[in-house]
Amino acid sequence: MEAFYIGFFLVLLLLLGAVELGKSHKDRIITNTAFSSFKNNYLVVYCLMMAGDWLQGPYVYFLYTQYGFNKGDIGRLFIAGFGSSMIFGTFVGSLADKYGRKRASVTYCITYVLSCMTKHSPEYKVLMLGRILGGIATSLLFSAFESWLVAEHFKRGFDAQWLSLTFSKAVFLGNGLVAIVSGLVANLLADTLSLGPVSPFDAASCVLGLGMVIIMYTWSENYGDVSENKSLLDQFRGAASTIASDEKIALLGAIQSLFEGSMYTFVFLWTPALSPNDEEIPHGFIFATFMLSSMIGSSLASRLLARSSLRAEVYMQVVFLVSAGTLLSPVLINFLTTSSGEKGGSISLPGKLQLFSFCVFEVCVGIFWPSIMKLRSQYVPEESRSTILNFFRIPVNIFVCVVLYNVNAFPITIMFGMCSIFLFMASVLQNRLMVAGGKQSAQVSRNWFSESAVDPEAEPLNI
Numbered sequence: 001m002e003a004f005y006i007g008f009f010l011v012l013l014l015l016l017g018a019v020e021l022g023k024s025h026k027d028r029i030i031t032n033t034a035f036s037s038f039k040n041n042y043l044v045v046y047c048l049m050m051a052g053d054w055l056q057g058p059y060v061y062f063l064y065t066q067y068g069f070n071k072g073d074i075g076r077l078f079i080a081g082f083g084s085s086m087i088f089g090t091f092v093g094s095l096a097d098k099y100g101r102k103r104a105s106v107t108y109c110i111t112y113v114l115s116c117m118t119k120h121s122p123e124y125k126v127l128m129l130g131r132i133l134g135g136i137a138t139s140l141l142f143s144a145f146e147s148w149l150v151a152e153h154f155k156r157g158f159d160a161q162w163l164s165l166t167f168s169k170a171v172f173l174g175n176g177l178v179a180i181v182s183g184l185v186a187n188l189l190a191d192t193l194s195l196g197p198v199s200p201f202d203a204a205s206c207v208l209g210l211g212m213v214i215i216m217y218t219w220s221e222n223y224g225d226v227s228e229n230k231s232l233l234d235q236f237r238g239a240a241s242t243i244a245s246d247e248k249i250a251l252l253g254a255i256q257s258l259f260e261g262s263m264y265t266f267v268f269l270w271t272p273a274l275s276p277n278d279e280e281i282p283h284g285f286i287f288a289t290f291m292l293s294s295m296i297g298s299s300l301a302s303r304l305l306a307r308s309s310l311r312a313e314v315y316m317q318v319v320f321l322v323s324a325g326t327l328l329s330p331v332l333i334n335f336l337t338t339s340s341g342e343k344g345g346s347i348s349l350p351g352k353l354q355l356f357s358f359c360v361f362e363v364c365v366g367i368f369w370p371s372i373m374k375l376r377s378q379y380v381p382e383e384s385r386s387t388i389l390n391f392f393r394i395p396v397n398i399f400v401c402v403v404l405y406n407v408n409a410f411p412i413t414i415m416f417g418m419c420s421i422f423l424f425m426a427s428v429l430q431n432r433l434m435v436a437g438g439k440q441s442a443q444v445s446r447n448w449f450s451e452s453a454v455d456p457e458a459e460p461l462n463i
Contacts, residue, residue, distance in 0.1 A: 002346055005285055012292045012359065019299045029165045029306050035158050039166050041218055042149055043173060045105075048211035049141060050174035052112060054182035055204040058284065059190055063197040067122040077131050079401050084135025086397030092136060093143050093390030094236055097224025101148035101386065102215060108140035109212035116201040116208075143389040150377050150385065151222040163377050164305035167370035168298050175369060176295030180288045187284060224383045239387040248379045251433040253392040256372055258426040259320065261399035262327060262419035263365060268403065270358055272412055273330050274351045281347055286355070293359040297366020304367070305374060312371045313434035319371070320427035323364040328420040329357035331413045379437075 031039075064074045096104035111133050118130030153163055186200035193199075243249050270290075275281050304315055333350045347355070380388050403415070 004347070004352065005282060005289070008355070009285070009289050009292065012289065012296065016292060016296045016299060019296055019303075023303060029162060031159075031162055031165065034156070035162055038152070038156065038158070039162075039169070041214075042166060043169055045211050045214055045219075046145060046170050047174045047178045048207050048214070049105075049108070049145065051178050051182050052109075052204040052208035052211065053138075053141065054179045055186050055200045055207065056116065058183055058186045058287075059197040059200050063119060063201075064127070066197055067127075069124070073124065075404055077127060079404050080128055081131040081135040081138070082397045082400045082404070084132040085139045086135075086394050086401070088136045089139035089143075089390040089393050089397070091236070092139050093386040093388075094239070094384075096140070096144045096147060096386035097384055100221045100223055101144050101151065102219045102221045104140050104144035104386065105148060105215050105219070106212055108137050108144060109208045109215070111140070112137040113205045113208050116205045119198050119201045139390050139393065142393065143386045146373060146376070146389065147224075147385040148219070148222060151382060152220065154382075155222060160377075161305075161308060164370060164374050165302065167373040168302035168305060171298040171301070171366060171369040172295055176291050176298060176366070179291040179294075183284060183287060183291075224385065224387070236387065239384040239391055242381060242384060243388060243391060246379075248433060248436050249388065251429050251436065252372075252375055252379055253388075253395075255320075255426045255429050255433065256392050257395040257399070258422045258429070259323070259368060259372075260393075260396045261403075262323070262422050264396070264400045265403050265415060265419050266327065266358070266361065269412055269415055273354055273416070274347065274358075276351075276412075277348075279347050279351060281351075289355075289359060290362045293362035294366035297363040297368075298370055299366075300363070301367045301370045305370060311434070311437075312374050313430065313437050316368075316371055316375075317427050317430045317434070319364050319367050320423050320430055323361055323368075324420045324423035324427065326357045326361035326364070327416050327423060329354055330416045331420070334413050375433075 061074060064077060069077075092104070092107075115130045115133040115137060118126050118133070121127065149166065150163065153166070154160070185203065189195050189199040189203060190197050243253060270286075271281075271283065274286070304310055305312065333353055337350045376385075376389065
């Protein structure tokens with residue numbers, strides 16, 4: 001491996017250490033023992049759930065090729081996964097709110113284990129079923145666990161600001177460290193130990209089974225709105241009505257869709273962007289570099305969220321603008337430089353510049369996740385949280401399906417330019433959310449002062 005990659009990785013590692021060690025008292029949230037125990041239990045479960053997901057990633061495409069399927073067949077399998085998440089996501093979210101988030105989390109484990117088992121079959125129909133099950137599981141992963149956490153956090157009477165600590169740690173560990181370790185373990189099983197490309201999926205099943213046992217014996221159940229015996233259709237309509245009637249929730253959903261759609265597009269396009277002439281690049285090592293950059297972002301997010309005077313609505317505007325600039329880099333680099341036309345060889349200078357830019361984007365991704373989780377905990381109502389969170393993912397899945405279907409129809413620069421525009425739009429909408437959220441806070445303050453004028457014994461409001 002070239003010294004450039006190792007040196008770049010070490011620089012990022014030192015930067016991560018500097019960010020972590022450089023935290024002052026103002027950057028840390030003081031909690032208590034009960035919360036620490038609760039947080040650590042959730043983090044163990046979340047990391048196991050993410051490990052079950054990350055272990056599969058490096059070998060999904062490769063496994064399908066080993067079974068003899070072409071690019072078109074594999075593309076349809078991936079579309080089935082995202083389409084399944086889009087179609088079934090909202091309904092499984094409603095089920096989670098109605099029948100319990102703990103049950104939904106256990107269902108995630110069972111569904112994903114079944115999806116992993118299908119990878120042992122070379123039959124296309126069986127693999128298609130596995131992708132559909134995987135799409136359902138993904139919907140539960142990104143809704144049921146967060147919904148359970150938020151509800152349980154407030155049920156136990158913990159401070160609202162402490163949520164940001166759990167969110168940032170979850171992203172730092174689950175989306176960063178666990179992703180790196182999972183990639184290395186998958187490589188060890190499949191290649192080093194020569195157990196084949198199915199072995200990472202078997203390992204994922206074991207990890208998910210362990211997480212399911214912990215959930216069953218340590219988590220309590222919580223629900224959405226149980227005041228009325230609402231049908232799933234009523235829950236669905238209620239969630240849709242809530243989004244349509246509350247500008248802040250609608251803005252939050254649009255922002256999330258724009259960012260996640262751009263992020264998933266980046267996942268498909270970073271390889272050809274860094275090796276347009278089939279340059280030899282270490283894909284696994286670059287993936288680890290991206291995850292390390294994401295860890296830097298989540299570490300920065302923990303410092304930002306620890307300061308109650310700094311609202312996520314404010315700094316996220318900058319994050320989206322920086323993200324837009326980083327995904328515009330392939331367009332600018334392609335315009336300002338000329339291709340050497342040489343096939344193979346090591347990564348070019350434009351490729352190195354793009355790698356740096358993509359790592360900055362991953363830092364933004366690391367900041368985005370805990371910040372958007374914090375914003376969702378503020379604006380999304382508890383009674384239909386899982387349903388609404390899956391509503392947010394519908395446009396994301398549509399976007400990704402369209403990109404997958406047309407990935408060869410447009411030049412890579414057009415795709416990145418489109419993502420850059422979407423991220424700029426996210427920044428504009430984030431500004432609107434900041435204004436709308438500020439009006440809500442001002443209204444709460446005015447209501448309190450009015451009540452205080454009538455009731456001199458009213459409790460002081462902490463703003």
